[in-house]
Amino acid sequence: MTSALAFAPPPTLGLLSSTAVATHLNRGIQAGDEAPPQAALRKTTVALPESARWRTEPLRELFDEAMRRFVNRRTAADGWLAPRLHATLRLSRAEAAQDELWNFIALLIAPDYVxxxxRGKKVAPASRFSGLHYTQAFARLWWAAELFRDGEDYRTVETACRVQEIFNSTMRLDVIDHRPTALTIVRIVQAMLDAKTPRPGDHVHALSSAINLAGSTLVFEALAPDPGPDPEGIEAWIAGAEIAPQVPWDRLPDGPDDGAVAESGIRTLLPLFEQLGKDANVRERKKPEDDESP
Incomplete structure (x- = not known):
């Protein structure tokens, strides 16, 4: 069931230090038995400027809708929420790299969502409230959308989020910043899902390890050159947050119009990655407690 938030979130986003989170986060909060101490946390918060871009209400509505829609399918919420969180919270990569922003959302906007x-058998891990970009509850979703989108098209993000090992393994790779590499991995994931491959997460983990060993970003860039996203497209998308309507819930939103990845690059990398996947040592791995997906 969805849980009712026990306090009114602040109207505007802010920055909350990881030290403050470590000071006040306890097992009661991690278990959902008590609310974070709002007054104490707000005293340590650095407020962001008044702007439509930093309003918290659209985020809170997204989290409530995700809990309503996926009440019995928690991991399925990732693929729905990731593109909509990304399209609602329009950030540069430098802004998204600030742990303090995600700490604020987790403790002062949506601890109940975390x-x-x-939550596993007892509590949600502390790293889901304040942690690395591939473990923190909201940073992992925003970065999945950023890394696996194809320009303004979020369909590839939905595919990536269907396999939890994308978060647990693939997003840790340095080479995932290379857009053709990211989308080639998504292409392989889609093929696994279409073929109903048993335990696709084990295959994704093995493939990610093999890709990491096979080369660096420079190697894959030489095979599949990519100019990267268009900075002007990103800037226009961020500026548009001031007048953007709420993202749609029943169809995908549009992402930044910053250029799609060349299909030729994906076609070049695909046979290499498929062979790496075939040669990889696939082992059955234990799922994290907070992943109830098959």
Whole structure:
């Protein structure tokens, strides 16, 4: 079931230090039995400027809708929420790299979502409230959308989020910043899902390890050159946040119009990655407690 938030979130986003989170986060909060101490946390918060871009209400509505829609399918919420979070919270990569922003969202906007999505048998891990970009509850979704989108097209993000090992393994790779590499991996994931490959996460973990060993970003860039996203497209998308309507819930939103990845690059990398996947040592791995997907 969805949980009712026990306090009114602040109207505007801010920055909350990881030290403050470590000071106040306890097992009661991680279990959802008590609310974070709002007054104490707000005293340590650095407020962001008044702007439509930093409003918290659209985020809170997204989290509530995700919990309503996926009440019995928590991991399935990732693929729905990731593109919509990304399209709602329009950030540069430098802004998204700030742990303090995600800490604020987790403790002062949606601690109930963190518990709902990531609680295992007892509590949600502390790293889901404040952690690395591939573990923190909201940073992992925003970065999945950023890394696996194809320009303004989020369909590839939905595919990536269907396999939890994308978060647990693939997003840790340095080479995932290379857009053709990211989308080639998504292409292989889609093929696994279409073929109903048993335990696709084990295959994704093995493939990610093999790709990491096979080369660096420079190697894959030489095979599949990519100019990267268009900075002007990103800037226009961020500026548009001031007048953008709420993202749609029943169809995918549009992402930044910053250029799609060349199909030729994906076609070049695909046979290499398929062979790496065939040669990889696929082992059955234990799922994290907060992943109830098959």
């Amino acid at each position: 518990v709902w999505r990531h």
